[in-house]
Amino acid sequence: MSETRRLRLAPWLATLALVAVWEIGCRVFAVEEFLLPTPSASLAPLWEYAGAIWHNAVFTLWVTLLGFALAVVFGLLLGVATGASRLAYAALYPMLIGFNSIPKVAIVPILVIWSGIGAVPGVLTAFLISFFPIVVNVATGIATLEPELEDVLRSLGPRRRDILLKVGLPRAMPYFFASLKVAVTLAFVGSVISETIAGNRGIGYLMVQASSSFRTLLVFAGLLTVAAMGIGMYALFAWLEQRMTGWAFRGQQPIG
Amino acid sequence: MALIEAERVALRYGGPAGTLALEDFSLTVEPGEFVALVGPSGCGKSSFLKVVSGLHPVSAGSARLHDAPIAGPQHGIGMAFQNATLLPWRTTLENVLLPLEVSRDHRATFRRKRAEHEARAMALLRTVGLAEFRDHAPFQLSGGMQQRANLCRPLVHEPEILLLDEPFAALDAFTREELWGVLQDLWTQRRFTVLLVTHDLREAVFLADRIHAVSRRPGRIVKTRAVDLPRPRTLATTFEPAFVDIVHELRDEISRVRQA
Ligand SMILES: Nc1ncnc2c1ncn2[C@@H]1O[C@H](COP(=O)(O)OP(=O)(O)OP(=O)(O)O)[C@@H](O)[C@H]1O
Ligand SMILES: [Mg+2]
Numbered sequence: 001m002s003e004t005r006r007l008r009l010a011p012w013l014a015t016l017a018l019v020a021v022w023e024i025g026c027r028v029f030a031v032e033e034f035l036l037p038t039p040s041a042s043l044a045p046l047w048e049y050a051g052a053i054w055h056n057a058v059f060t061l062w063v064t065l066l067g068f069a070l071a072v073v074f075g076l077l078l079g080v081a082t083g084a085s086r087l088a089y090a091a092l093y094p095m096l097i098g099f100n101s102i103p104k105v106a107i108v109p110i111l112v113i114w115s116g117i118g119a120v121p122g123v124l125t126a127f128l129i130s131f132f133p134i135v136v137n138v139a140t141g142i143a144t145l146e147p148e149l150e151d152v153l154r155s156l157g158p159r160r161r162d163i164l165l166k167v168g169l170p171r172a173m174p175y176f177f178a179s180l181k182v183a184v185t186l187a188f189v190g191s192v193i194s195e196t197i198a199g200n201r202g203i204g205y206l207m208v209q210a211s212s213s214f215r216t217l218l219v220f221a222g223l224l225t226v227a228a229m230g231i232g233m234y235a236l237f238a239w240l241e242q243r244m245t246g247w248a249f250r251g252q253q254p255i256g
Numbered sequence: 257m258a259l260i261e262a263e264r265v266a267l268r269y270g271g272p273a274g275t276l277a278l279e280d281f282s283l284t285v286e287p288g289e290f291v292a293l294v295g296p297s298g299c300g301k302s303s304f305l306k307v308v309s310g311l312h313p314v315s316a317g318s319a320r321l322h323d324a325p326i327a328g329p330q331h332g333i334g335m336a337f338q339n340a341t342l343l344p345w346r347t348t349l350e351n352v353l354l355p356l357e358v359s360r361d362h363r364a365t366f367r368r369k370r371a372e373h374e375a376r377a378m379a380l381l382r383t384v385g386l387a388e389f390r391d392h393a394p395f396q397l398s399g400g401m402q403q404r405a406n407l408c409r410p411l412v413h414e415p416e417i418l419l420l421d422e423p424f425a426a427l428d429a430f431t432r433e434e435l436w437g438v439l440q441d442l443w444t445q446r447r448f449t450v451l452l453v454t455h456d457l458r459e460a461v462f463l464a465d466r467i468h469a470v471s472r473r474p475g476r477i478v479k480t481r482a483v484d485l486p487r488p489r490t491l492a493t494t495f496e497p498a499f500v501d502i503v504h505e506l507r508d509e510i511s512r513v514r515q516a
Pocket of ligand 1: 299
């Protein structure tokens with residue numbers, strides 16, 4: 001088997017192995033189904049409740065992507081500001097760190113007071129949890145210009161705007177796209193947390209409902225759905241990263 | 257009138273207790289000269305280039321360009337360093353064009369004169385033998401090819417002065433000697449003024465009209481040696497007794513400086 005085929009198969013095999021361990025473990029130790037159902041049993045409700053799961057998953061996906069889109073816009077803006085200006089960095093960074101340290105679960109009730117139950121707290125939580133890695137990465141990409149290149153550029157008497165547009169931003173793009181992969185999975189964490197606390201729709205809400213009526217199988221089906229959406233989005237942004245910043249992956253693949 | 261005139265320059269990094277990189281450093285360069293600076297590591301050679309390019313103000317003494325004090329980045333100066341600082345997302349040609357896009361003197365007219373600029377860049381790339389690689393990305397070039405492109409970039413806006421900080425230090429001996437020839441050709445064609453910092457004494461003797469040896473930190477010039485070997489110099493020149501004598505003379509001087 002060739003190296004590339006093996007690499008391509010590896011994630012599937014690893015996932016299958018995990019599922020197998022889980023399945024066999026549950027059967028060997030005869031774990032009660034309402035504590036930890038086997039994966040095969042968790043698949044059943046995916047069919048049984050396909051309509052409800054689909055309906056709620058689409059809702060969660062929208063909420064997540066909306067929050068994530070906000071995070072991309074604000075993350076880029078703040079990242080550029082803190083990366084390009086030492087003053088902005090000094091002023092804003094401590095605040096960002098403090099903000100990022102607050103558990104987002106603690107914010108949801110406040111968001112509910114402001115905007116009521118529904119999609120809005122989900123969008124905002126997804127936004128709040130996912131914009132920090134984007135800011136940090138963009139700022140790092142811009143601020144870590146090689147000193148020699150900086151000298152070459154400065155000796156030309158350029159405008160700051162030109163340096164930012166022609167060198168800083170392109171240079172930050174690999175960092176930016178790398179952070180998107182992480183940020184989008186975090187956005188799912190945010191929206192699902194919010195739905196479990198203060199939702200009336202979405203996968204998180206579905207799981208809370210299911211758990212309060214001890215339908216453990218449905219809870220696990222919900223978890224699998226969230227995981228699948230997370231992997232899907234990660235893969236999408238990983239692909240986008242390769243497309244947009246192929247030059248940063250030199251050697252790994254020829255540029256198109 | 258001298259082009260560059262440094263008189264008793266001192267340069268200190270950081271506050272009054274900071275590192276004193278240069279002290280009593282005096283040097284005059286005439287237009288069109290090729291001048292080399294050699295000296296022990298950390299003696300302030302790169303710092304002097306920063307003074308000339310206006311990237312660092314002097315702490316004492318005076319540094320003048322065209323008889324005007326150097327304050328801030330100057331017009332008509334190009335720089336190249338040991339590491340080829342090409343932008344990986346730009347092609348070779350786009351990299352060479354970068355100074356025209358951002359420099360104070362050219363950015364306003366860059367788009368309008370694009371064809372003219374490209375012709376200028378291509379002429380440089382042809383001289384260094386990179387014409388066919390205009391549309392290649394830097395990582396598709398070898399180290400030596402990257403360094404050649406890196407030599408073209410500061411020349412594209414036709415600066416009066418070219419500052420080179422160990423431009424060939426990261427290359428293998430063969431490529432390095434080949435690029436001496438390339439640089440000599442460029443200089444002969446265009447007659448810009450060169451200030452070259454190098455650790456390689458043969459490189460200095462091959463290229464320069466005049467070589468200055470710098471003392472240990474704080475740096476100042478302790479010896480000046482004119483090189484009157486005929487040009488164009490070739491690899492054969494490097495085996496001639498006159499060439500070898502100058503190299504030895506400089507080597508002795510530097511080891512004396514290092515032990516002092
Ligand atoms: N940005 C800086 N801040 C503080 N000190 C510096 C800075 N740049 C250089 N120095 C100090 O100034 C002295 C001279 O440095 P410089 O880079 O000019 O040496 P150099 O002659 O170019 O050495 P080399 O041959 O190793 O490149 C060194 O002692 C160095 O530690
Ligand atoms: Mg140096």
